[in-house]
Amino acid sequence: MSSSATTALAPTPAIGAPKKILVLGATSGIAESTCRIWAAQGASLFLVARNPDKLAAVAADFRTRGASFVDTAVADLDATETHPSLLAHAINSLGGMDVAYLTHGILGDQSAAEQDFNTAAQILHTNFMAPVSLLTWLANYCVQRRAGVLAVISSVAGDRGRKSNYLYGSSKAGLTAFLAGLRNRVDREGVTVLTIKPGPVKTAMTAALPGSASFADVDAVAQTIVQAIDKKTPGDLYVPIKWAPIMFVIRHIPDRIFKKLNL
Ligand SMILES: NC(=O)c1ccc[n+]([C@@H]2O[C@H](COP(=O)([O-])OP(=O)(O)OC[C@H]3O[C@@H](n4cnc5c(N)ncnc54)[C@H](OP(=O)(O)O)[C@@H]3O)[C@@H](O)[C@H]2O)c1
Incomplete structure (x- = not known):
């Protein structure tokens, strides 16, 4: 990303103004539900x-529900080379950005990915490489x-x-680790990084x-996600919250036992 690409963009609005939110993957079930609340x-x-x-349908729905402004772009987010111009266009259209929601x-096909690297690589690209590309640009904009x-x-x-989904799981593990490192870098610059799990x-x-x-x-x-974004608390958000203790236990099962489980 060139710094000149971001310096030309509109400023972030004053506190108290309606939030300016960029949603990447806006037709996802979780995004749609979250945007209904924001709208x-x-x-x-x-x-x-x-x-x-699908994009036109959700955009029309959010306008009806009260969003003060809705604009859209059709994009395959696997195409990382298009990200800088896409993001600059989106933020210019919004007139700034308070929240980026990725x-x-x-999910991918775990069985196919066990046999075929291209299937595995597709899962890793969509769930890890594409977010890394988007977040690299967005983090620098926010900083x-x-x-x-x-x-x-x-x-x-x-x-x-x-064993049932380690390709998907490893793509998300990479994303979680990337976000932890990014948070460690940019939190001190006034930028909040929220990892939703x-x-x-x-x-x-x-x-x-x-x-x-x-x-x-x-x-x-979606309601829990909206509240966490409003609070701007950086860190990991398990949702529903019961998954925090469950995953604590799962992470600590000794490998000699874990390798025999059918999970
Ligand atoms: N549902 C769960 O149990 C669960 C649990 C943990 C985490 N998550 C995560 O939550 C997020 C939202 O998932 P969801 O449950 O809402 O599932 P979903 O309804 O299937 O949404 C996934 C969205 O991603 C979009 N997408 C996939 N590849 C894309 C690409 N290359 N470019 C642009 N858009 C692309 C899909 O677009 P199309 O509609 O065009 O295919 C779809 O809108 C995902 O990151 C998922 O991994 C979900």
């Missing part, structure tokens, strides 16, 4: 997604202004590799998984 609060939203029809991701919240959805799956949530991503009917309600998850 009702009168926020300004810039929405990025790759499916134009929600896109794929220049000494403000901003970078709220990123990782997963409890990144806390420990399991949902347990299983009822969305399109998990609809085909066994037991999905008992997964967390997406609206409750």
Whole structure:
């Protein structure tokens, strides 16, 4: 990223103004639910997604619900070379940015990825490389202004590799580690980095998984995310909160036992 690309951008607005929020992966179930809350609060939203029809539908819904401004861009976020111009355009359209919310991701096909590196690489690219590209640009933008919240959805799956989804899990583990390091770098510059770690949530991503009917309600998850972003508390957010102690236990199961479990 060139510094001249960011210096030309509009300033972040005064405290008390409606939030200016950039949403990357805006058609995701969790993003949609979160944006409905922000829309009702009168926020300004810039929405990025790759499916134009779904994007137009959610944008229309957020306008109806009270968003003070909604603009969109269709983009495949795997195309990292397009990120600098996409992000600069989005922030200019919003007239600044208070929050960047990164929600896109794929579960991928674990069985196929065990046999085929290209499938594995696709999961790592979408869930890790693309967010790293977006966050590198966004973090530098925020550091220049000494403000901003970078709220990123990782997963409890990144806390420990399991045989049922270790490609997805390792992509999220990489993302969580990247965010921890980024926070360590930019927190002192006035930039908040929030790592959101949902347990299983009822969305399109998990609809085909066994037991999905008992997964967390997406609206409750979204409510918790909105509150955490409002508080600007940096760190890891387990949502629902019960996943914090559960993952503490899972992380501490000795490997000689863990390797025999079917998780
Ligand atoms: N649901 C869960 O149980 C759960 C648990 C932990 C973490 N998460 C994480 O939460 C985030 C949101 O997931 P979700 O549950 O809301 O699932 P979802 O409804 O399936 O949303 C995933 C979104 O990512 C988008 N996407 C994927 N690849 C993309 C790309 N290359 N460019 C642009 N958009 C792309 C998809 O777009 P299309 O609609 O066009 O495919 C979709 O809108 C993901 O990062 C996921 O890993 C979910």
